[in-house]
Amino acid sequence: MIQLLTPTHWKDYELIDCGDFEKLERFGNVVLIRPEPQAVWGKTLTDAEWQKRHDIRFKGRSATAGEWIKKNPKTPDRWHIEYKNNDAAIKLRMAMTSFKHVGVFPEQAVNWDYIAQNVKRFKTNKPKVLNLFAYTGGASLIAQSAGADTTHVDSIKQVVTWANENQEISNLKDIRWVVEDALKFVKREIKRGKKYNGIILDPPAYGHGPNGEKWKLEDHITEMMNDVMQLLDPQEHFLILNTYSLGFSSVIVENLIRSANPKVENLEIGELYLQATAGPKLPLGVFGKFYKI
Known part of the structure; x- marks a missing residue:
């Protein structure tokens, strides 16, 4: 459904x-x-x-x-805004960037709730969460606030610095900041034998790594999904895949997840939107997410 x-x-x-x-x-x-x-x-x-x-x-x-x-x-x-749910609370710095963004994608609050709920119900003490394409860190902050040991990866140094500022105003600490191409980082973590209880992917349609690496969603997402599945803790885990590309439907996201993880449990797929007070619904991306406890 x-x-x-x-x-x-x-x-x-x-x-x-x-x-x-x-x-x-x-x-x-x-x-x-x-x-x-x-x-x-x-x-x-x-x-x-x-x-x-x-x-x-x-x-x-x-x-x-x-x-x-x-x-x-x-x-x-x-200026600052606040977000809180039953399991976590964070603050975010808003600013007017030259590319029309202000530092947060509000529809992601639905995924933040899912992250906090899963971190809280895991039996693992300080579950490890990996946030890829992590931008200014809303998901990272929520995971850390809920009690996770969080690693934040983004290829742009300026937004990682912004995320660190958000950590400070949220009175949080100890998020691991990584400025690197997400796919390269994942492959290195596989070689190190690392495992994570939670993985969040919010990839852009197009992007560049710090050393000129090129990211194109339709060309690289299958490889990325196959790789991150190797990083998931087999006993307790969750994963969120969120895409904004106009060419991607929730069915495509479902197929990507099932192809990479044929035995996936508790899979949910769908579309994120914002409900305007005046009436319209604004669609803002599709998601697939699952957990195992």
Whole structure:
């Protein structure tokens, strides 16, 4: 059965409306307008309402071409938001990057809950969790807050530094930071005989490693899945695969997981979305996840 999942209890985040290739969203007390290529339908609220409610707008549809325009110059360039569930609590630094991102993908809160729940119910003391393509570390922080021994891998030094700042403001410590190509790191861990109780993969459609390594999702994801299965602890584990590529469906993700792990248990597949207060649902990627305890 294909599931549709959305965050439901995040006080510091709200998707207010989306449409006409944009989204109106609140992070803490700051309301942004950003481009959203998935929002092909019309807006629910009026343009006047969008103009009235927003604080900052990113002008330009391209993720690499545009600028942030503040309605009020006093609006901060950086601010903090909080996320908590029954098992973990973290803080995240928000900032306006040149590529329209602000430091978090809010739909991932559904996966954060899954991570925390599994870390808490494992019998293993300090279960080991590996977060690949880990960005600014929301999943890493949640795992650490829930009691895991966490390794965070990303190829971009600046976002790993950002993740470390998030660790500090969350009053956490001892996450292992690794700036490296994810596939290379996994292969080295296999040679070392390492095992992890939890593995999180949130790969981009395209990417580059620190030494020019090229990542293309459809070319490398099968190899990656086959490799990470060798790192999973056979007794207690969970794995999350999340993809944003428009060409990937939840059925493709299911096939990838079953091909790499024919005996998979407790498999869930589906689509992540954000529910706008104004009504529309904004689809934001597909997932596959499973656990064994």
